[in-house]
Amino acid sequence: MTASRPHSLFSFGTLKDERVQTALFGRAVPTSPASLAGHTTRPLPITDESVIAASGLDVHLTLERAIGSAVEGVVMRLTDEELAAADAYEVDDYARRRVLLTSGESTWAYLDAKPLRAAERIVIVGDSIAYGRCDPRGGWAARLAGAHIAGDEAAHRVFNLSVPGSTLADVSEQTPALLAARRPDTLLVAAGINDSALPLAAAPDRAADHGDGTARIAEHLGSLAATALGHNARLVVAGPTWVDEERTRDYEGLCFTRERALALRAAVRAWCEEQYVDFIDLWEPLRGRGDLLVDGLHPDTVGHRVLHRHLDALSS
Template sequence: MTESQPHLLFSFGTLLDRQVQTALFGRTVATTPAALAGYATRPLAITDEAVIATSGQDVHLTLERRLGSTVEGAVLRLTDEELAAADAYEVADYARRQVLLTSGETAWAYLDANPLRSAARIVIVGDSIAYGRCDPQGGWTGHLAAAHIAANETQNRVFNLAVPGSTLADVSAQTPALLPPRHPDTLIVAAGINDSAVPLAAPGDGHDGLAHLTGHLDSLAATARRHNARLVVVGPVWLDETRTGDYEGLRFTTDRALALRTALRAWCADHHIDFLDLWEPLRDQPHLLVDGLHPDAAGHKELHRHLDALG
């Protein structure tokens, strides 16, 4: 039996405390100095009594994105059981995600559980719904951009690079060249509904866009990781199958959209990637869809309200 490789965990707070380590892991853990660029810390109030009892502190630190800043810390090498203990220790305000250290190593770190709350420079790639078709105000992404930039005009940026008609194959192929000049810390991928469509001309030709999602998502995850950007995958919007009909030679169905939603959610869970579910806000509200597929202006506002409430 081969032993599993240790998990590298970047810490900048209480997990570096020897008493906390002993309480969680039954031992003190050797650490290696490390740094994480593009981040800064801010205080986070803790209310969980068990966590406060372990750390002796009711205020911990959390990370937020800030271009040009660096957080100094250390890397812990943990077993499977110890990583699970660290997960249990961290409160719901944190989520374990992969980061790229200044050394070039990839490690786990506990980030803000809300990826949009901690973001500064956001790139959005996707299809016509992410583009904001049918809404002169730019759709839910336009509302997101307005609110995000208004919160900090000096540092916050949103670049909506969505292209109507895009599939995940298109997005995964085009995105690597788009990121370098924009210095993103967060990459939002809002595509996939076109992968779920069934061509009416040859519905039985054996090609199924849903069957290739994993490879495209893996590619996008690798692209985001190279830029130390946090990947956020957005699920499909509810659709009114009774009105989609023949849409430019394609057929969109509820079953296929739900299959897409399930596949995206499962991949994100398996890879510790953030998944934002947009299905429920418009469910059973056909009046918020222009053609059964694209939200109207009111529908996009509802989607943005849903995302804003997550924070």
């Protein structure tokens, strides 16, 4: 039988209450004082009757980012089963994600389930689609920046550092040097479609003979996760957009196919689910909408507007 692994969980709300712990875990669990910098709290109304019954409260707290602030709480030491019980206790408004405590310890914490809603300073890294190619208004990233900054002119910032042609390998290599000056609390990675591309000489029937750029997706994303955590930033990964295959068979010497793009999407989604990282699916908003793709790959102005509406739902 496999022994239960120890887990650490930062708690700043009702999970600190020994009565709640006893109700969930059958015991009061070991805790130690802890502080989480760069965050503050806001009230969150609760409607789940079982959660209200366990805590005795219909308003809990949730975390949001605030440079210069800190939230005091405790680190709880939990077994596999107890961590699962804590997951079940938290309502759908929360998502368990990795954070870096003031002490330097990496631990779990329950954050706002909408990853962009709690952000202050967002850094976007990615490829030509994230850069906004084919949209004179700057693409979905520029629209996201405009709406986010308008929400709080004093504190909100968005830095789009995307570079056309980038692969996830490029992004994972280049990003560490870019973050310190921007002080991000959220790292939005919107790259990968170029990892799925094949040179025309290795078009679909020769894919097995070509080095597969998707084979090291987990390695590159893992590197980006470590980079984000080192800055106590939340990693958010946007998957590839829909591909109009009939119009991308000869794109600047590259071949993009729907099959390989879907394989990339599945690999990125699976990694995010396994690692408890936020995944934003940009495939569905443009599925079947070849009329919104300039060249079968890059969205036009309307296509970027559609993508922004999809992203905006994650920040409001």
